[in-house]
Amino acid sequence: METKLSRSKKILALTQSAIFIALATVLSFLPVYEMPMGGSVTLASMLPILFIGLKFGYKWGFASSAIYAFIQLAQALIKGNVFIWCTTATTVIVCVLFDYIVPFSILGFSALARNGLGEKLFVVKVSVVFSIIIAVRFLCHYITGVAIWGQWAPDGMGKFLYSFLYNIEYMLPELIITVVIGVFLMSSSQIEKLLTNEK
Numbered sequence: 001m002e003t004k005l006s007r008s009k010k011i012l013a014l015t016q017s018a019i020f021i022a023l024a025t026v027l028s029f030l031p032v033y034e035m036p037m038g039g040s041v042t043l044a045s046m047l048p049i050l051f052i053g054l055k056f057g058y059k060w061g062f063a064s065s066a067i068y069a070f071i072q073l074a075q076a077l078i079k080g081n082v083f084i085w086c087t088t089a090t091t092v093i094v095c096v097l098f099d100y101i102v103p104f105s106i107l108g109f110s111a112l113a114r115n116g117l118g119e120k121l122f123v124v125k126v127s128v129v130f131s132i133i134i135a136v137r138f139l140c141h142y143i144t145g146v147a148i149w150g151q152w153a154p155d156g157m158g159k160f161l162y163s164f165l166y167n168i169e170y171m172l173p174e175l176i177i178t179v180v181i182g183v184f185l186m187s188s189s190q191i192e193k194l195l196t197n198e199k
Helices: 007-028 047-056 058-079 089-116 122-147 159-186 189-196
Strands: none
Touching: 007 047, 007 058, 047 058, 047 089, 047 122, 047 159, 047 189, 058 089, 089 122, 122 159, 159 189
């Protein structure tokens, strides 16, 4: 449930959201493993963004995740190792939408678990919501895999299977790391206080 924030709480939300976005960006620059044509395993770089929606609700969650999505897009442009594979305007649009804008903007849906703050099964609810969000992100990358990267599938392997195997290789570890670290952090009374002191 969304609540109207006072001026001081809006400043707090803005400040903490900026810190979380910065932390997520730093973590995304320090991958554990990088895939050859985009995608990486990180130390839960999505988690700070997921925490924003969890703490402040949909409005702040979606605004922050959209900003983070554009940061990820800018990061890819700077690296210059992704869009060289997009040979038409259509593939560029598909790549921008389903590899960056949509999969990272949906992180704001973490607010779905917000009503469970402080409840006994809160950690379970958050784990399920986080897992669903990351699964949807996987689906977005799968779409671009089929539409764009599938042309490089090895002989005898269809683009649908290739996209699945390519994306699951980094998205499954990313899901596990994010949920495990998220559950570990939320078991801390300090993190629980951080997530609930706004209400």
